[in-house]
Amino acid sequence: xxxxxxxxxxxxxxxxxxxxQAADVLREAIALAGRGKAKRxxxxxxxxxxxxxxxxxxxxxxxxxxxxxxDHRGAREAAERSRELDPSAPGPHxxxxxxxxxxxxxxxxxxxRRALELDPSxxxxxxxxxxxxxxxxxxxxxxxxxxxxxxxxPRDPVARASSxxxxxxxxxxxxxxxxxx
Numbered sequence: 791x792x793x794x795x796x797x798x799x800x801x802x803x804x805x806x807x808x809x810x811q812a813a814d815v816l817r818e819a820i821a822l823a824g825r826g827k828a829k830r831x832x833x834x835x836x837x838x839x840x841x842x843x844x845x846x847x848x849x850x851x852x853x854x855x856x857x858x859x860x861d862h863r864g865a866r867e868a869a870e871r872s873r874e875l876d877p878s879a880p881g882p883h884x885x886x887x888x889x890x891x892x893x894x895x896x897x898x899x900x901x902x903r904r905a906l907e908l909d910p911s912x913x914x915x916x917x918x919x920x921x922x923x924x925x926x927x928x929x930x931x932x933x934x935x936x937x938x939x940x941x942x943x944p945r946d947p948v949a950r951a952s953s954x955x956x957x958x959x960x961x962x963x964x965x966x967x968x969x970x971x
Contacts, residue, residue, distance in 0.1 A: 828858040839868075846876035853884045862888050878908065883915050890918060895926040913942040 835852035842848045853868035865888045873881035886901035902919035906912065920935030939946070 828855060831855040832859055832861075844875060846872045846879040849875065850879055850881065850884065853881075853888075857884065857887055857891065860891075862892055880905065880908075882908070883912070883918070886915070886918060886922070890922055890925075893925070895922050898922045899926075911942040913939045913946050916942055917946075 832852070832855040835848065835855040838845070838848040839852050849868045849872035853865045853872060856862075856864035856868060866885060869881045869884040869888065872879045872884075882901045882905035886898045886905060889895075889898035889901060899919065899922050902915050902922060905915045906919070909915065916935050916939035920932045920939060923929070923935060924932035
């Protein structure tokens with residue numbers, strides 16, 4: 791599905807009152823839109839939260855969108871609200887992404903490890919924890935995590951690129967992205 795189709799589908803689902811499904815489509819739209827349309831993603835996610843304030847998934851989408859525009863405080867608040875509403879929500883992963891974006895490696899590690907307790911084979915979380923370890927200077931741990939990520943989903947291009955060598959985007963001196971999903 792392209793970004794435009796995802797937005798149209800999300801709008802239709804919101805109008806039908808299917809807020810959880812709309813949040814899933816908004817998440818897809820955020821991923822497809824990339825940074826260029828992140829502000830629009832924040833607005834759409836805020837609307838999803840307004841329409842479905844008790845839907846943990848809407849708050850999780852809002853956290854992702856706010857993280858994409860660099861609103862770390864807003865991302866943290868939305869992820870924490872998502873977890874309050876649904877303890878099984880992926881909040882720890884998003885909180886790990888927020889901490890990683892701010893180079894708070896100890897906190898990032900804590901959140902990613904909590905996320906792995908909920909889903910031990912999540913390749914995105916394994917990869918992002920590996921990036922945390924790499925940026926923190928713990929290369930041996932990073933390589934082990936990248937290997938686990940590649941084993942968890944051998945088709946994932948990020949996991950394949952991260953293992954077994956150091957990913958160029960995520961070296962300790964890089965100014966590239968966080969590698970978050």
